[in-house]
Amino acid sequence: MTAELLKRVRDFTARELAGKDEHFDGLPEQPTVEAARLHGLGLANWWVPRQYGGLGLSLEESVDVVSELSYGDAGFAFGAFLPVLGGIMLQHFGDEALARPALEALVAGGGRIAVLGSEEEAGSELVRIATTFRTEGDRLVLSGDKYFSTNTDSAGLLLVLARSAEDAADFAVVAVPRDTPGVEIVKRWDLLGVRGAGTYRVRLEDCAVPAANRLGGSGLRILEAGLNASRILIAACAVGIARRIRDLAMEYAAGKRLRGAPLTENAVFAGKLGQTETLIDVMRNQCRAAAAEFDHLLAAAASGGTGLHRVGTLRSALAAKLFCGQAGWEVASTGSELFGGLGYTRDHPIGKLVRDMRYVAVVEGGEDIMRDLVYARYVVPARKRR
């Protein structure tokens, strides 16, 4: 990515997101006016490949874009980058006739694709989902309840994980246009953090779509491959939030006097900020390394190399998500104490930043799940240890 492009994202953040904590923390209507402005600048869905008319930024470059956007608001960033998950699933597993119009529409309209996987009884254990599809002639008919899904109300296309009503071992990802009869938004969640995004509970009742809307291969494997991208970018949000906390801390400390000197000259404060900066650096490096690895695999898959479905969950993506959740939480915790009593009020943004930071560890698999996946995939099979 050119430095000029990143500067445009930084300028957008400063102009459209900064100083709007209350607005984004208030569950703004979706799509937000800021999302429309990002699209107006030609920056929405920046990752859509050039062959579909997009800017074609890599996932590694997206780490910096997301860090900039989440510096302004992590919820806005989450809603803006999450279509990359569905986009990758469509591009690499869907027919060209299905993928092309959907990806071109993201560029033309700045819209969203939502992914509906998790359910009330099957959040991380997707193998237990109860949403089904049945075949009726040349159509697939889907029914079920999806507990959490982000961007669904404003998305043009929903990618739904469902299991065959005829064969419980057959999982599919099916593309369902948002305006398909039977798609019902049950409610918008009143989230603790990332409230600038819209996350919904959704019911699907006899939603009929062409059979060709099924993506190729096992639905569980398709989702697993795509989650590498979104987990890395969720992790990148921790970088942006932590950078904001650091800058707020420096601003506060410059004006706060302790024992006759500004807090910035205090050794304890210096230690905290030195630690924060180091964590930011390591978080960013891990996100970039994981993203570069996934970029490499995407490029190989696009030119007919190793099928993405065989890639599974990358160790580096799990590490990015797990480490950034933990390190980000350490930064947020330091921040929540640093501003004294003011930091425990709604007059200061740190409370929102702490709530926003928490999502990094929770969404798309909590820490227990990340550790379990690393253990099961990379520790137990001796051949995968390095």
Ligand SMILES: Cc1cc2nc3c(=O)[nH]c(=O)nc-3n(C[C@H](O)[C@H](O)[C@H](O)COP(=O)(O)OP(=O)(O)OC[C@H]3O[C@@H](n4cnc5c(N)ncnc54)[C@H](O)[C@@H]3O)c2cc1C
């Ligand atoms: C803001 C937000 C946005 C979301 N957006 C989407 C979306 O767009 N699409 C979508 O499909 N989903 C979405 N989700 C769902 C998200 O991915 C959930 O975090 C996930 O589904 C968690 O499932 P769960 O609530 O059943 O909890 P679980 O992950 O099942 O966790 C419940 C408990 O079980 C424990 N546990 C689970 N697995 C293990 C394990 N292997 N080892 C040890 N302990 C374990 C956990 O530690 C925890 O204590 C979203 C959620 C949120 C909060």
